[in-house]
Amino acid sequence: MTQAYQKVAYYPGCALEGTAHAYDRSTRAVAKALGLEIEELQNWNCCGAMEVKSTDPKLQTYLSARNLGIAAKMGHTAVMAPCNGCYHNLKKAEYDLRNDPASIETEKRISTKAGHASYQPGTVETIHALDWIKKAIGEDGLRARVKKSLSGLKVANYYGCMYSRPRHIFPEKDKGPGSESTLKPHFMDDVLGAAGAVNVEFPLKTACCGGAHTLSDSDTSTRLVLNILTTADACGADVIATECATCHSGLEMHQSRGEKVFGKKTNVKILYFTQLLGLALGLSARQVGVHENFSDSVGMLRARGLG
Amino acid sequence: MSESRVLVVGSGPAGLSAAHALAAAGSRVTLVEKADRLGGAPILSGYARLVPSHEWARDAIGGMVARVEGNQRIDIHRSAVVENFEGSLGNFRAKLSNGQVIGADAAVLCTGFTHFDSVSKPEWGFGIYPDVVTTVQVEQMFSSGAGVRCPSDGRVPDRVAILLCVGSRDRQIGREWCSKICCTVSANIAMEIREALPKSSVYIYYMDVRTFGLYEGPYYWESQEEHRVKYIKARIAEVASDGKRLILKGEDTLVKRPITIPFDMVVQAVGMDPNVDNVHIASVFGIQLDKYGYVRKAPVYSAAGGTSRPGVFVAGAATGPETIDDSIAQGQSAAIAVLAAMRMPVQEAAE
């Protein structure tokens, strides 16, 4: 167990205040259930998501650096971000501030003008909610705390793009046994497996859902999502476990759109991994915000005694 | 063992290196050079700055020449060729065209190569259009100080195309080998042109690029990244003229589109042919040539630097396309092989 992760800074990000509220709710509930302390970043700003870097990646670096600086100021050494986009951007900023002179200069320039300190790379470690649970509690710790095993629930673990690509911004990954893999990530499998789920062999763990163009190029996104959903169905999964706000809403939205516009119905349900974990820890469906999901899993969970 | 006597034929980088190494090891060397000057292709063809040191050829190779010319143990015959060569290891006798007869324990052939003559590829316009030149000519433009100018009217070229594999890798004209150095030399020339004429555009038309080993960075990539040389994957079918400029015709294979592009100057990266005298050299020295016409090497694992005839050694581009650095190394290597071969009978007697 990593003692350092018992208390971490929490960066929910904009999506978790909006469409992905269920992810925020379940993350907080799981933290409480596991006895882990999370402290929300004070007065945080948006990380820029996928959009600001299209205008200028160096601006994205500034936005994330500001948040990292807040975590440092609050006395944290680790900031936990459940949203893949936020997590990715914090990591990318950390990397660029170590390696790219132009990014360093831009961050300095804007932070100086904005009247706050420049962020020094290496001060705060960015971790994903998966790292946090895996390292703060661990599989054995989870098994001991499971009240209502997920046993029998077939789960396709879906990690998306931003959790592991590009590899150079995740220097701690691909370090052999125990570390996360960028090619075949497994932390979510480990965590949910410990909670009793049956992880199906799912080949599209890191496929892209087209989240960048969910609205601007809906047809492409729908086709990409349908590929993921039909594969999950074919793998026999009851549910796709997600760990990314953009992926999650993308899968939900385009499952619906795929059915209405493309006439392709898929059956697999979509839940945040924190929701599944919370259920296993004995929390109610409402406590982990199942009712806030567009994808209606209530019946499926009830049928399995998990509702 | 008495002082050995070695005949070195040819005074390019390999020959200069072999002669110096042998003399340094205590042998007496007879150096025979066909031309009236020492130095081989880099000097006789007027190369400019060499790969990879960027030294001027006249300084770098000139230094090797001076070192050999100043060596008391080296007897130099310029404007001379070997007319007759008889005997065996430890007891050869060479008759030179200047009438002298030389005794030698061994010989090292450093007879080099001949630049491909582009006239053999008429579709690429050499010999038809004055502004179609070879890499050797561009080297001369630099080394003479005249600068890169279109031969037709002396104008500064705005657009220069370099065609790779001219006289190499071409079954049509019986040259199936890669000439090894042309990609790197072309990248080097391209960078020098861009440096000398910053307003010019330089394009390299390639089939694939073989700037082998460590030349990848300082030649292939630096030419693109620093000097904005463009590499276009196209085999040029023909060079024509619109009366003013040259027109390159071919196909950009990656885009699947024909190209018809005007240029001021077209540079052919000419390959390395076997020395035109190789058939004659082979008959004088009683050695075999390989199927391409280069001097056939003895198996390298047991007899590096050897030829098909014991006591006759070989180094440098006489055995195939070779770089200057490696020719120099092979010259030294052949010198060691000579010394080892002459010790061998002594060792055998001791057993």
Added chain:
Amino acid sequence: MTHKEPTGDYNGFGPGWKATGLTPAEARRATDWVEAKIDRRALLVNKDRVEDIRERMWELEKDGEIVVHRIGDQHEPVVARTLYGWEKKIPTNSLWHHKSCGQCGNIPGYPSSILWLMNKFGIRYLDETDQTSCTAWNYHGSGIGNVVSLAAIFLRNFHQAYVSAQAQGLPVGTYYPLVHCGTSFGNYKEMRIYLMHSAELREQVRKILGKLGRLVDGKLLIPEEIVHYSEWLHVMRHRIREHQVVDCGNLRATIHPACHVYKMVPEDVIYDDTVMDGNRVAVSTGLMQTLGAQVIDYSTWYDCCGFGFRHIIGEREFTRSFAIDRKIKVAVDEARSDVMIGHDTGCITTLDKNQWIGRAVDKVYELPVMADCQFAALACGAHPYKLAQLHWHASPFETLLEKLGIDWQQAKAEFESYLKDVADGRFETLYDPKRAITSGPGFVRQQGDQAA
């Protein structure tokens, strides 16, 4: 210590190279001699890829397999040099005209000009009808021609040329075939190579020709040279110059060399150091230069006319686009050409006739296109309508005639009056048509002809 003689592993000089066993000094002398004698171009090509098929022909004749129809004194040959500096005998007299399928129908002025020039020089010839198409059109256009049939037709036509003189009581071989069509010329040369290389093909063809009664002493008859009319014009160019009455000095001419003439079996094509330094095929170019015209090089000199065989039949969109954009446009824009000169039926038809439809896309170039023989006839005073028959051409030629100082309006008036004569049955011929058939069912022996 012994060493082996060179074993001949060096195949840069071809598989035929063997160590001579000469002493080094002898070898050096021999090499110097060879280098001084052999044409440079021959040294620069890899010889094992190019063989002189005639050497094989002589061997087969020596072995008693074939008979070679030789070019003899009666043919008054002139020697020309081909791509590798080899010699080629071009007969200039006693010629048998092997006509072109497309020529007579599409460009009637083309054959008439050749015959007119020959009349002018008093050359004996036979323009007989007992000949067939070479059928290479099938071969190139649809791929249904096969080598056996093509080879048999080649030998059948050349056999007829060989024996035709018998109808006039002259010995066989008196007339030598002169091929008008570029494709026939290329095809026959290609077939000759196959025949020389394949005993199996020779056997099959021998059976066919035996049935047709077209063997000589039971053997195949192979011509010593296959000769294109443009080669005849080339070697005759200085004599033509002597008859020239029209000044061509201010004319800018472009040449379109035919693919089937100079790209097929290229080693047999005439190159001449006095014609563009030997960098372009010499025929047509040499003639135009001799007549005093300026021959202007242009960047698509090498390109096909666009005829393409398959394309002219099934995809004329391609043919016309290629002809206009790649050839005509370039010759006009780049070379400011007054006339384009060709030497093959298909090319001239393509380059000329397609210009009209260029109007559909506003590509109007109006570049006269004609054969070298038509131009030569004009230069020697031939009638532009009656003889050169330029009115059959699609692109306007009047400006060109004005530039040559020929009064086309007067010529046209003469021609129109001549047409009335023709309608009344009074027409001129270049040649006694009754002499055109020398054998077969239509053959009628003429009075005065001796028995064969």
Added chain:
Amino acid sequence: MPIHEKSLIRPENIIRHESMNLQGVDVSGDWSTFIGSRTITDYNEDMQDEIAALPGGEYIHRCWQCGSCTNTCTVNAIEARFNPRYWIYLIRIGLEEELLRDKDILWQCVSCNKCTYTCPRDVVPEGVMKATAHWLELKGHTPDSPSTIFDREFSNQIFATGKVEEGRVLRRFFASTGQALRQPWLESMVIGLVSRLPVKMLLRLGLSAVLRPKTRKWSKSRAAITDYLQQQGRAERRALHLSAGEGTHV
């Protein structure tokens, strides 16, 4: 006589008159059809430098055309014309006309970063795609893509307030791309959700639409960002040889 391999010829290269009479001759259709030339006649020397001057395009010069990017590309798998390797080649040698043929799909990169993950030369193809899409817009070759409009709405909100409220982005995106907000598929999804949401939650979502989420004390950051963006915008326009008024960048 139809053209046999018409599929090999680009439609714009076929010049055809369905009905035409020329000097009294009917030459309609095939009889007057011409095939235009597709020969490359020049290179645009500025293209690579211009795209390298835009954010994301910096490393385009490293590419050696191995094709790893296209091999892994998410979009290429469903749209064969989407070929980053090919576009990078075109940009590097300056075949502008050829690149413009794909201008309408080039923006469709989904930023999955598979190319950047796999690229042995660290070209960051994903960045190049972004830079190229912007180049097309800045040069006026394409109108702003839906993606750019979305990005701009999104970014502007962040720059203005420090945070994003998704509903607002959505509404403004649909408005500026001229789409109805009430997309049938979206509507049915929302109705399904609302039937399950408690009143309190609905109230909260509604409130956030009125009381936009904000980062406090953001004004100085906003000013610094705006200043930076203006300077970057000027630099980009200079690099692309555009006058101050040209271009549509933020």
